[in-house]
Every structure is written in C-alpha cells, then in structure tokens.
Amino acid sequence: GAVVSQHPSWVICKSGTSVKIECRSLDFQATTMFWYRQFPKQSLMLMATSNEGSKATYEQGVEKDKFLINHASLTLSTLTVTSAHPEDSSFYICSAYGSGRSNTGELFFGEGSRLTVL
C-alpha cells in the first residue's frame, strides 16, 4: 500500500485564490520531504526541500513567497500555492525520506496533485 499520501489528487481553482496540498508519510517518520513540479512528458523538477521543524530550502528560480512550504511534523508537509495564476497549473508531487520499519532510508513518492487554475 501507499506509504506517502498526497491530498487532494485534483484541484481546480480560480485565479487569485490560494491552494494547499498536503503530503503525509503513513508508516514512517519523514525527516526530509521534497516537493516537485512536473510538466507533461518531462521529468521531475525539484522545487524545495523541507526538513521537519526548519525552513524549506528552495531551488533557484522558485518563488518562496508564491510556494509556501511547511513541515511542522515528522509525518506532514504542506505546499500552499498563493494567489494562484494559470501558469501555476501543473502536476505537483511530494516525496518523503526517512527511516521506517525497514530502516533502509528509502525515498517514497505521493500520488501527485493536479492543479488547474482557471
């Protein structure tokens, strides 16, 4: 079963509104979570890295005021797209890294969230 849950899977919003996407690790403690953006037929583009209890580290070119990331606990990180515009429409994916039952430190992905801004 899924070890990282992402919600919502689909979201449609009006331009100017804010949208929050949640990423939860289900059976392990995620010391680090990553947020990606993916355009059609392209690979994952890392947006930011978040460690529990500290500020996220954003990749070059990613607006930190536009994409707010919070990693308040070892099982939950949120991405808020503020004042969304049509160009923010994309597929957003989170991944979580940490030690679980197997303690092998693997990286698991959420199912992704499709954002459409009208």
Add this chain to the structure above:
Amino acid sequence: EDQVTQSPEALRLQEGESSSLNCSYTVSGLRGLFWYRQDPGKGPEFLFTLYSAGEEKEKERLKATLTKKESFLHITAPKPEDSATYLCAVQTYGQNFVFGPGTRLSVLP
C-alpha cells in the same frame, strides 16, 4: 556537479522482447541508487534501491544491477502493462537526490 543521465530517452519493444535501460551517474559520493516507475498522471512508484557495486535486485520481470558508474534495469519478456516511464535517482552523501530525465518505455502487444 552531480549528474544523472538515462538512455535511451524512449524505447519501443514488442511484447516478449527483452531489453535494458541505462542510468549513468557522476556524483561526489553514492549513498544509494533508486529506480522508479511512473505512469502518466501518477507519482513515481518505488522499484529498487541499490547501494554498492555488484549488487542486483529482482522483481518479477525486472532486474536492476549496479556498477561504479552506472545501473541497468533489465526487462525480461516485457508485457504491455510494463509500459511506463522509468526514472533513476542517485542519493549522494550530502543527502541530495539527483534524478535522471527518465526513459519512456512502450511495449506493444
């Protein structure tokens, strides 16, 4: 600079036609190499982690191998349901994950 490349970019196989996908890496220090499968509109699904040269792992029709410079994902007698994009990623000692661009595999019936 840490880099991961994958080849080919796209691969079309007939059902039952075995082949291999390549992931080459240049990193400062390899902590682990990961293989994922991604279907359209979904998040990547974890397949394998390899940690040291010479290591091999198998799962159904897939086998992953690792050397000091590259990893191969061997697909034996593929079926149409194996069609997907296969991603590899390298975790460095700095805890960074560097992803390759992926190989789009199409298996025709």
